[in-house]
Amino acid sequence: MTDPKADLHDYLQAARDALLWKLDGLSEYDIRRPLTATGTNLLGLVKHLTGVEIGYFGEPFGRSADFPPWVTDDTEDNVDMWAMADESRDYVVGLYRRAWEYTDATVRTLPLDAPGRIPHWPEDRRDVTLHWILVHGIAETHRHAGHADIVRELVDGTAGLRADNDNLPTAERTWWENYRSRVERAAREAGRD
Template sequence: MDEKGALLGYLRDRRADLLAKLDGLGEYDVRRPMTPTGTNLLGLVKHVGYVQLGYFGEVFGRPSGRAYPWDDGGEPDADMWATPEESRDAVVELYRFSAAHADATVEALPLDAVGEVPWWRAERRHPTLHTVLVHVGVEVARHAGHADVLRELIDGAAGMSPENSNLPERSADEWAAFRARIEAAARQAAGVAASSGAAREDG
């Protein structure tokens, strides 16, 4: 496999990992904010869809024809969550469409093709396709990691996918014991740090 194929393969795998985190969940759970900053599963999928349209569309002069949520005065963070009127199917369709559009751009252009990213600083505004592929691959992997944590908080499902969890095989009791061991170590370290701090202050 050549370098382009390898990069595209990793991107496709991480896309699949992220999308799979919606499987088996109801409407509330895929949309509910799980962090103080509002991070939610369906919003991550929606966001990555628009990220791909931008980086593999306009950046290389290959616009998709799809509108962005912030066009015509829409709110800046509208790509990070879904309104009640937006169906899960519509968000997933956008995600799949953006993936196909991205793949077509990657397949049509050489890795040294130069694009223009208007939202990047002037000195790095004209990256190659190679750079953009790495950038987007890293971003999608980051969001897939976010989704891993959100899904585990929602219903306890953990790991990369049902076919490949990439986790050690442990029973629920063994996981509870493992977590308790980490908790005890954290508390002990905090106590040691506090004691060390007090000793330094006394000294």
């Protein structure tokens, strides 16, 4: 038998680890560069998820936090989606790891059916349980880890789940070039209709 709370926590931690792995070996510039029209960047995803963990696993369950500093009622839009020049990788990652500890304490001390309330959600969805928020946190973190996977591939071609298991069919460059060419040909053929 497995422990459902431990299983959920393991999935959350796997997504956290995958996200941080995407920063490994990159320069300060590369972890910050906006690679989509909406500015998506690696360090910004880490910064955003720091606020997500604090916001969902703290106050809704009666816990307060004095960080991160960018989460206030009067912050500008998307300030949590990019790191300012004076917010170093170590600073942002350190806050993210601190958020993990904060979240983990909530998960450790409360049962899955512990009630919480998300004030900014629609009235019919505001009342939640720790179980519901854990599932939400897992989905949110895995979603952004997927974004990070694509952004990292755009930076230097590195792709996959983790350093010890990329979860890809092969690492052979020629195979991927041929595969991509096949996908492109199929897209062009389908686009002729």
